[in-house]
Amino acid sequence: MIANYLHDIRFWLASHHQAVLSAAVIVAIVYPFAVTTYILSLGIEVLIFAIFAMSLDLLLGYTGLPSFGHAAFFGLGAYILAYFSSHSELALGLTDNLLITLPIVILGTALVAVMLGFLALRTSGIYFLMITLAFAQMLFSIAIRWSSVTGGSDGLTGIPRPTLGIGQWKYSFDDRPSFYYLVLMIFLILWWMLRRIVRSPFGLALRGIRVNEQRMRALGYNTFRYKFAAFVLAGVIAGLAGMLLAQFFWHAVPQNLFWSMSGQALIMVIVGGAGTLTGPVIGAALIRLLPNLASTYTQRSETFMGVVLILFVLFAPGGIIGVLRGRR
Amino acid sequence: MDTITIQFLNGLVFSMLLFVMAAGLSLMFGQMNVINLAHGSYYMLGGYVGLTMVREFESFWIALILAPVMVGTLGIIIEYFFLRRLYGAHRHLDQVLCTYGIALIAADLIRWTWGPYVVAVPPPPQLQGQVPFLGIQFPLYRLSLIAFGIIIATLLWIFIERTRIGMIVRAGVSDARMVSALGINIHFVFAGVFALSTALAALAGVIGAPIHSLYPGLDFEILIMTLAVVVVGGLGTLKGAFLGSILIGMADTFGKAFMPEFALFFIFAVMAIVLLLRPSGLLGLQGR
Numbered sequence: 001m002i003a004n005y006l007h008d009i010r011f012w013l014a015s016h017h018q019a020v021l022s023a024a025v026i027v028a029i030v031y032p033f034a035v036t037t038y039i040l041s042l043g044i045e046v047l048i049f050a051i052f053a054m055s056l057d058l059l060l061g062y063t064g065l066p067s068f069g070h071a072a073f074f075g076l077g078a079y080i081l082a083y084f085s086s087h088s089e090l091a092l093g094l095t096d097n098l099l100i101t102l103p104i105v106i107l108g109t110a111l112v113a114v115m116l117g118f119l120a121l122r123t124s125g126i127y128f129l130m131i132t133l134a135f136a137q138m139l140f141s142i143a144i145r146w147s148s149v150t151g152g153s154d155g156l157t158g159i160p161r162p163t164l165g166i167g168q169w170k171y172s173f174d175d176r177p178s179f180y181y182l183v184l185m186i187f188l189i190l191w192w193m194l195r196r197i198v199r200s201p202f203g204l205a206l207r208g209i210r211v212n213e214q215r216m217r218a219l220g221y222n223t224f225r226y227k228f229a230a231f232v233l234a235g236v237i238a239g240l241a242g243m244l245l246a247q248f249f250w251h252a253v254p255q256n257l258f259w260s261m262s263g264q265a266l267i268m269v270i271v272g273g274a275g276t277l278t279g280p281v282i283g284a285a286l287i288r289l290l291p292n293l294a295s296t297y298t299q300r301s302e303t304f305m306g307v308v309l310i311l312f313v314l315f316a317p318g319g320i321i322g323v324l325r326g327r328r
Numbered sequence: 329m330d331t332i333t334i335q336f337l338n339g340l341v342f343s344m345l346l347f348v349m350a351a352g353l354s355l356m357f358g359q360m361n362v363i364n365l366a367h368g369s370y371y372m373l374g375g376y377v378g379l380t381m382v383r384e385f386e387s388f389w390i391a392l393i394l395a396p397v398m399v400g401t402l403g404i405i406i407e408y409f410f411l412r413r414l415y416g417a418h419r420h421l422d423q424v425l426c427t428y429g430i431a432l433i434a435a436d437l438i439r440w441t442w443g444p445y446v447v448a449v450p451p452p453p454q455l456q457g458q459v460p461f462l463g464i465q466f467p468l469y470r471l472s473l474i475a476f477g478i479i480i481a482t483l484l485w486i487f488i489e490r491t492r493i494g495m496i497v498r499a500g501v502s503d504a505r506m507v508s509a510l511g512i513n514i515h516f517v518f519a520g521v522f523a524l525s526t527a528l529a530a531l532a533g534v535i536g537a538p539i540h541s542l543y544p545g546l547d548f549e550i551l552i553m554t555l556a557v558v559v560v561g562g563l564g565t566l567k568g569a570f571l572g573s574i575l576i577g578m579a580d581t582f583g584k585a586f587m588p589e590f591a592l593f594f595i596f597a598v599m600a601i602v603l604l605l606r607p608s609g610l611l612g613l614q615g616r
Contacts, residue, residue, distance in 0.1 A: 126363045130555045141592035306432030313425045
């Protein structure tokens with residue numbers, strides 16, 4: 001019975017792939033006009049976490065690098081931005097102009113990703129997982145303890161929404177709908193870019209590394225360089241997501257660096273479907289929206305997440321996308 | 329000088345706790361290639377179950393025996409229903425995710441059952457108070473913990489290196505399929521190692537509770553430390569777990585004492601240096 005329905009859905013999705021995609025984009029564009037501010041905020045959150053989850057999937061689903069510390073870059077992006085643009089007395093409070101803050105966040109996260117990548121990519125599998133986890137926890141503990149710079153457990157507050165300014169001309173993304181469009185635009189650019197990347201020869205090499213790294217090496221690929229590039233790219237994209245989150249909530253908090261944030265991104269990728277770009281987006285939407293659907297859920301949300309994760313791992317390792325495509 | 333002696337002894341105490349944790353994690357990895365992210369949860373569960381036992385029976389010693397037995401039994405159930413489905417070369421990530429799910433559920437249920445507060449656990453009455461040691465006054469409970477850790481390490485070493493069952497376990501670490509082909513029920517061995525490993529974690533939880541208290545989030549704190557230990561020491565060997573525990577225990581204790589803001593940074597620095605020099609740990613199994 002259910003199998004029949006699933007088969008129908010699969011068939012319909014396969015034959016209407018482009019239409020579904022276009023419809024999703026149109027819905028995303030008219031979204032701010034159709035919903036309340038609260039629902040709009042949820043939409044912004046989902047898009048930011050979708051960017052974060054997609055970046056993790058580049059490592060996990062495409063390259064086969066199980067990072068359990070991806071929140072390191074998410075939080076780092078938030079803190080770097082906070083340090084440069086927050087009005088709090090701890091921070092520099094230089095500018096909220098995206099044309100300046102964006103390159104700073106990209107350079108900052110890339111620098112850290114280069115350093116960590118150089119170290120962590122000497123290992124693989126379980127060791128890689130443990131070293132990334134430990135690194136993220138180290139950043140978390142620094143964020144908590146080094147309060148004269150990071151604001152301690154309160155984090156850095158007073159972050160303005162971004163502006164875009166060239167010379168005299170200046171546009172502010174202060175109100176919610178315009179910030180939504182900024183996030184949507186960045187999301188679409190990154191999605192398109194990642195789509196191009198995973199389908200390029202570079203992306204195919206990454207998939208090859210996931211399936212059989214030794215064979216790729218035997219074919220003459222310098223696999224370390226490929227993994228390194230993927231690691232830095234994923235770190236930078238996660239940093240951008242963190243930057244957007246900090247701008248959206250006006251603050252950067254240690255929670256952004258915490259292991260549970262890395263874990264949440266992992267759950268998003270696994271539940272949505274690793275090794276696809278749509279999967280993490282669906283996963284991000286589900287994981288961020290579910291708490292709003294049931295009040296009992298919010299009380300026992302960790303149990304719920306744990307159960308969902310275990311069920312998917314045991315019965316549908318391909319995630320939602322895997323189920324829809326009829327692959328396990 | 330006195331401060332250094334005190335910190336050194338405190339470091340040893342923490343090292344012993346870490347060793348009891350890391351030995352189980354390391355054995356399990358060597359045996360089944362499973363890295364258990366719920367290992368910290370067994371520690372915390374052991375601590376809380378022990379606390380309830382201390383309150384019920386008013387005896388620390390009953391808790392010391394019963395809590396590991398109960399958590400170990402739970403370990404067997406978890407192994408049978410969840411992890412057994414996920415053994416195999418290409419399912420590492422699935423195992424990690426499954427144990428992560430278990431850790432999430434455990435953390436939530438523990439908070440539900442015992443509340444979100446910090447609970448202090450008194451040491452057993454026989455071991456309260458301070459005694460003179462190496463020219464300083466040092467808590468008797470902490471001193472006994474060092475001794476206890478050394479006893480556990482010795483017993484484990486004898487069990488793994490000198491008994492027939494230990495021989496089978498070691499053979500399973502080298503080549504589980506070969507052991508299976510020799511007519512030994514490898515699933516039985518796996519379940520046994522899993523139970524031993526979870527029971528050890530619970531034991532560490534019981535003896536660690538009077539030192540660190542019990543609070544939500546303890547599970548992941550101790551898990552991170554244990555993972556650091558096995559990264560530094562290398563997975564799959566008892567010696568590695570012991571060496572790693574000493575290094576990380578000392579780095580953490582001295583780091584916290586002298587540069588509290590960057591305590592975890594020290595641990596990460598130790599990990600980084602070891603990984604740069606020997607990617608699979610100081611005494612780890614090569615080629616994993």
